[in-house]
Every structure is written in structure tokens, then in C-alpha cells.
Amino acid sequence: MDWSLNPVFGGYWIIGLIGLGLLAVLILVQESGKVNRWQWLALWLIRLSICVVLLLLLLRPGVTFTKQSSPPGTVAILFDESASMGLPSGDGKLSRWGQQTGLLNQIWGDREKLGKENSWAAFAYSERLRQVATAKGIEQSALSLPAEPSGSVTDIAGPLSELMGASLDSPLSAVIWFGDGSQTQSPAGGDPLQMARRLSQLDIPLYVVGIGPRADSENSRDLSVEGVPEQLDVFTKNPVNVLGSVRCRGVANQDVTIRLLMRREGTEPQELARTKVRPVRADEAIPFQLQVVAPEPGAYEMVVEAIPVEREIVAQNNESTVYLNVRAGGARVLYIEGEARFEMKFIRRALGESPDIDILSLPINKPPVQKWPVNLREQLSGDVFDCIVLGDVDYRAIEAEGASRLADMVRNGAGLITLGGYHTYGAGGWGESALREVLPVQIGGATRNSIDGRIQLQEQINGPVKVIPRGGSEILQIDAPERNEETWKSLKPLLGANRWAGIKNNPGTVLLAESQNGDPLIVAGVAGNGKVLSLAVDSTFVWARQGKLAEHKAFWRKLIYWCMRRKAVDEGMEMRMTQRRLFLSQPSELIIDWIAGSQELEMPQNIALHLWKETESGVVDLGESPLIKRDTGSLRSNFAGAKEPGRYEWRARAIALNGKELESRLPFIVVDRSLESLQPIPDWQLMEQMARLNADAGGELLSPDQMSDVMAQLQSRRKQSTETVVENRKLGEGLIDSWTACLVFGLLMIAQWSLRKRWNLP
Numbered sequence: 001m002d003w004s005l006n007p008v009f010g011g012y013w014i015i016g017l018i019g020l021g022l023l024a025v026l027i028l029v030q031e032s033g034k035v036n037r038w039q040w041l042a043l044w045l046i047r048l049s050i051c052v053v054l055l056l057l058l059l060r061p062g063v064t065f066t067k068q069s070s071p072p073g074t075v076a077i078l079f080d081e082s083a084s085m086g087l088p089s090g091d092g093k094l095s096r097w098g099q100q101t102g103l104l105n106q107i108w109g110d111r112e113k114l115g116k117e118n119s120w121a122a123f124a125y126s127e128r129l130r131q132v133a134t135a136k137g138i139e140q141s142a143l144s145l146p147a148e149p150s151g152s153v154t155d156i157a158g159p160l161s162e163l164m165g166a167s168l169d170s171p172l173s174a175v176i177w178f179g180d181g182s183q184t185q186s187p188a189g190g191d192p193l194q195m196a197r198r199l200s201q202l203d204i205p206l207y208v209v210g211i212g213p214r215a216d217s218e219n220s221r222d223l224s225v226e227g228v229p230e231q232l233d234v235f236t237k238n239p240v241n242v243l244g245s246v247r248c249r250g251v252a253n254q255d256v257t258i259r260l261l262m263r264r265e266g267t268e269p270q271e272l273a274r275t276k277v278r279p280v281r282a283d284e285a286i287p288f289q290l291q292v293v294a295p296e297p298g299a300y301e302m303v304v305e306a307i308p309v310e311r312e313i314v315a316q317n318n319e320s321t322v323y324l325n326v327r328a329g330g331a332r333v334l335y336i337e338g339e340a341r342f343e344m345k346f347i348r349r350a351l352g353e354s355p356d357i358d359i360l361s362l363p364i365n366k367p368p369v370q371k372w373p374v375n376l377r378e379q380l381s382g383d384v385f386d387c388i389v390l391g392d393v394d395y396r397a398i399e400a401e402g403a404s405r406l407a408d409m410v411r412n413g414a415g416l417i418t419l420g421g422y423h424t425y426g427a428g429g430w431g432e433s434a435l436r437e438v439l440p441v442q443i444g445g446a447t448r449n450s451i452d453g454r455i456q457l458q459e460q461i462n463g464p465v466k467v468i469p470r471g472g473s474e475i476l477q478i479d480a481p482e483r484n485e486e487t488w489k490s491l492k493p494l495l496g497a498n499r500w501a502g503i504k505n506n507p508g509t510v511l512l513a514e515s516q517n518g519d520p521l522i523v524a525g526v527a528g529n530g531k532v533l534s535l536a537v538d539s540t541f542v543w544a545r546q547g548k549l550a551e552h553k554a555f556w557r558k559l560i561y562w563c564m565r566r567k568a569v570d571e572g573m574e575m576r577m578t579q580r581r582l583f584l585s586q587p588s589e590l591i592i593d594w595i596a597g598s599q600e601l602e603m604p605q606n607i608a609l610h611l612w613k614e615t616e617s618g619v620v621d622l623g624e625s626p627l628i629k630r631d632t633g634s635l636r637s638n639f640a641g642a643k644e645p646g647r648y649e650w651r652a653r654a655i656a657l658n659g660k661e662l663e664s665r666l667p668f669i670v671v672d673r674s675l676e677s678l679q680p681i682p683d684w685q686l687m688e689q690m691a692r693l694n695a696d697a698g699g700e701l702l703s704p705d706q707m708s709d710v711m712a713q714l715q716s717r718r719k720q721s722t723e724t725v726v727e728n729r730k731l732g733e734g735l736i737d738s739w740t741a742c743l744v745f746g747l748l749m750i751a752q753w754s755l756r757k758r759w760n761l762p
Helices: 012-028 035-059 096-109 157-164 192-203 340-353 399-411 484-490 542-546 549-565 684-693 704-720 734-757
Strands: 001-003 062-069 074-080 119-125 131-134 172-179 206-210 221-228 231-235 239-249 256-263 270-277 283-293 298-306 318-327 333-336 357-363 387-390 415-418 460-465 495-499 512-515 520-525 530-535 571-575 582-584 588-595 606-615 620-625 628-631 635-641 648-654 661-673 701-702 723-730
Touching: 012 582, 035 582, 035 620, 035 734, 074 096, 074 157, 096 119, 096 172, 096 704, 119 157, 131 157, 157 192, 172 704, 192 206, 192 357, 192 684, 206 684, 231 239, 231 340, 231 704, 239 298, 239 318, 256 283, 270 283, 298 661, 318 571, 318 661, 333 340, 333 549, 340 357, 340 542, 340 549, 387 399, 399 520, 399 530, 415 549, 530 549, 530 582, 549 571, 571 648, 628 704, 684 701, 701 704
Parallel strands: 074 119, 074 172, 172 206, 206 701, 231 318, 333 357, 333 387, 387 415, 415 530, 582 661
Antiparallel strands: 001 062, 062 723, 119 131, 221 239, 239 283, 256 270, 256 298, 298 318, 460 495, 512 520, 520 530, 571 588, 588 635, 606 620, 606 648, 628 635, 648 661
């Protein structure tokens, strides 16, 4: 504190003259009346006080104060209360929750070191932010923590965003964040890195305290089976490849064994296949493949398991269930097509929706995209396919060898369906191939279309072309017999067709449909042990786009089943779920598809669906579930979710229209597995990135044994933010002191006047 004088007129000599004048007045001026000694002294003292007040007002004495102050702020503590905190911390037998609560109590007890003006706020977070306690630095406030972590998922960015918008006692000055960096909530509430960057822009340090072992620690060993499909659909006796990857942490340069187990009710799991992988890095995901041969038709439960390694943190994520749906011998179709077109898309969709038809598409692009001729030796050998669909493909794409193999397959019993197009039949050069011998139509060859040149239309029928069935063949029965004719009339005309030279006069050759002008459009025939259907059209997608999806699907199913290799396909039911691995209370939908079979039987009306659960005492029927009709060939049932974990099974029973008893089963599993336990290793990389993006504000990544550094950092930052404030006060500058001086001066004058009046002085 410093004193100073600030004369009104800028110089002390003027004030000195005024002071001398006032002194002269005090000495020379005498009372003219009769006063005693004490009265004279009282009046003289009042006049002296008046002179002193006047001199003070003229000299304007001042005082300068210097003080230091720190701005008020709130230190926010965020701690993780999700289930992953119950996992081992890597520090002996202490859990992450135990380690975290110990650190929280330590820093909460040391908060007075930051000063009485600083505020503290503690928050718990999992999927949301929850305030636990607030206190000033010197206030006695206990930190009440839950006994156990209870959050089901973890969100990092969401709680940080909520904190930045929270109402606090004073502005946010620092954030101390505890956690393991595992983001399990989906979708996340934001980007944690973006939140760290925003805090840095606001000059708010983020101290990231990582909880849990590091990936390169011996205490952070973990195997996790990932990417395994929930279910696979195959035909019996076919090879099945189960693909996936195993995430290996902390097991570098060690063999990891992965095996595939088949689980059957009432028996021990049977090992089907095994393989080994060897990671070379501390944290590495390695793909694997396990191959088995599909067993007899049915629904099977298989488990892919990575055998636990020594000192592994958690084994819950070491296995993954995959359900294998094995179908009986359905139709296996090979679809050979040229350039992609609408017809191919809609045929694949119509046949692909049928659970009893397995279709493989083989597009052949024209040169230079794909070199011609294409080698089809593997596809066109043996009896792998029951039916081949040949689309708008030029003969030169497969040439003599491919055409010869195709013809031999038909003679040996495979079915063949040929479509129309600009590069089919004669226009595509097939009149020169061995295939012309098995077709039921005569191929013209006068006009040959080039694959890159101008298209010749002499062998094309311009649209619209109406398809009119002839002879009432069952092959073209796409609706009930009494409605079939009207259904065909309701279908829109097609865009065009090929013009054949004629129909062969061979045994078994039948005209099935023609145009409104009498042009043949669909012809059926026989070649050796195989059946052939030749279609002059290639735009049946028009019917699907018209909204006649059921009729379009029925049309192609009829064609496939008529010419396929197998004599018949049994009717039945097939159930499916979008997910077969469910968590507790997770809803799902069950679909029952009706397989009409070769006889095209209608779906029965008496299908009963029951849910069964496997218990220690056996399988228990949980009751019937209602079914809702989706369309003419499928039903659905809404499953609200299971309250208890375990293995469940859907069972559907019905009696077909031909009196045959039918049953279908679909097992699934409900697991009580927290998402937190599936990521047992802390994400130190994310935490390092958060601290790095906040480094400009003082952010830092700290391990639990560096907690004392946090308080030191906060104290250092508070000292750096201390401000020195200098205050100057002069008499007469402030409103209060000015009025006070005037009031004193006035009171002294009144006192003098009162005394003189009382004592009868002039």
C-alpha cells in the first residue's frame, strides 16, 4: 500500500500559499465578543478543522493497493460406471471399479489444496451423464459412489457434450476423465476426439486417466471371435466354409487354436474341424476358415471357439454360435447371362426368394472386360446343376467346347431354359453350335448381330407382344385353374421377342404360348434325358414392375421345376430369423416360408407355432405364438424377447393338403452377455488421441500411479491464471468520499454557527 498527494492546481506552492493564508486567519482573527477560555478554544478548534478539511480537499491524498486473485472455476470429475469396470484392472486382484473408486476418493480428499474459491463437481457416466456430488474446496462433502458398476453400455462423447452444456457453480476450468476408452453404445453420442478438440479450443484441459491394463501387458491377454455369421443356408452334402476372424491381444508369437463344434441336444459337443493361427503383433486380427460337409437336412447349432490361453482376462468372447440350415435337395440353377440387364435382375430375385431353389449367376462381359471364350469346364461338368438358364449370351463367349458341354449336360438329364435377346438363337450364332440339336425350335442364321456393331432387327418381333398360353399346359399354370386364364390376360404385353425359323417336329415338342399374331413364344421339348424350354421373350420383368410379383415368381418356378433334373421336390415349411443370437429382451421376427414343392401345393391353414426352451430337466413348451399372414406363401410371428438366457427353439407343425404331416424346427440362443464384456481390453489408443488433441490446453494421458501429477498440474495452472490487480483511490474522486468531505465541512460550519449563536457572538 502506497500513499500519494495530488494537488488540485498541479503545484504545491499554490496549496502552500492557501495554507499560509488559512494559518494567518487562524492566528490573526480574534473574537470581538466576550468569551471565556474554553469557548475560544472550541471555536478555534472548529476553525482549524475547517482549514484541515479544505487543505485535504486541495491536496487530494491518495492510496494505491496491490492484490492478487484467481478467477473462480469448476473442476469436473467424470468416472465410468459401466459394467466393464468390473473387469480386472491389471493391478493384482483389484478390479477396475476398485482402482477407480480409490483414485476418486484420493483426489476428492485433496481438493482443498486448490483453494477455497475453486468448485468441484463429480459425475458418473455410462450411456448418459449423472451428477453425483458438488463442493467448494474447503467444504466438507462426502463422495457417495455406487457399490458396483451397473451401466450396460458406455458412451464417451455424449457425456462430455452434456458436461459442456451443464449448469455449474462457476465456469468449467478443467476435466478429469476416468475410463477404459471402450465405446460400446451404438450409435455413439458423438466423436470423443471432437469433444477433446472442443475443450482445447475453450482452453479447458482434459486429464485422461486410463483404467485397465495396456495391450502390451501380460495382464491384458484376450482372444475374441469376431465376424462369424449367425446362420448359413446350404444344401445337404455340400461343403460349408465358416469364415471369421480372431482378435488376439497380448499373445504374440503363440499358437491360438480355433475349433468348430456341433452341439446336439442331450449329447456332448462334437468337434468337426480345427485350425491354428499365430499372431506376430501384440494386437492383431487374424482371419480363419473352418470347412465341413453339410449333414442331413435340418437345423444345427455350431459353436466356433478359440481355446482360452493362460491368464486370459475374460473368456465370454472366445466363442460365437452359428446356426446351420441344411436343406434337402432343392433345385440348383446355373444362370449364364451376358451384359447385365433388367431381366437377369428380376429372374434372380424371383428364384432367389424361393428357399428350395439355389441359383448361381454367371455373367459374361464382352471383351475387353472379359476375354472370350470363357472356360466353363468346371460349371458344365457332372451333375452339379439341375437346370441351366441361358440368357442373352453370344455363341463366341463359350464357343464350341462350351456349347458341346452344355448340350451333353441336357442329354444327361439337366434342364435347359433359353431366353430371347439380341445375341441369342440365330442372331447370336447358336445355329452353328451343338446346342441347336437339343433345342425344340429351328434357329435361323441369316442375320448375325455383332457384339459391338449395329443390331439387326430382322429376326426380332417388335412389341408390344402379348403372351397367350395354348393347350392349357400345367407348365404355365401360375394361378388357381379357375383363375389362370384371367390372370394371364391381366399381364401386360412384353417389349419384344425373337423370331424363330420354326418349331421342330420332334416327339415331345409342344407349343406352350404364342403372341397375339400367332408367333410362337414358348416351346417345350425333350433332348435325351433332359427337358428344354425355349423362350422367345426376355422382358418378363414387365410383369413384376406391373405389381404382379407373385405371378412372375410362379411363372419362373414352374419353368424351373418342369425342366429340372430331379423328379420331384417335397413340400414343407422353412423358418428363418434375421438374428439367431439375441440378447435379453431383444425383440425379433420369425418368418415361416411355405415350400410348395413340385406339386405346387397351397400353404395349409392349420400351422401351429410353439416356443420351446431347453432346461436342466428337459425341453419345456412355453406356449403357442400367434401367426400373421405376410403373403400367399409366408407367415410371420413377432417375438417380444426372452427374459431369461438360454437355448430356445421354434417348432411349427401342420398337415399339408395331401394329408402329409409336416414339422419344422429353428433353434436360437439368448445370451446374458453385456457388450462391455466383449471388449475387455482398454482402448489406450483412443485415450492417447484424446489427450494429444487437448495438449494445447494442457491435456495429458495419465496412468493411475500418476494421480498426484493431476493435482500438481491443477495447482500450476491456477498459479498461471493468477492476476495482479492495482487499485488507486484519491480523495474526492469517488462519490462517497466526496460527499463525506462536503458533509464534514458543512457540519463544522454549522457547529461553528450554532456555538456563536448560542454564545451571542457576532
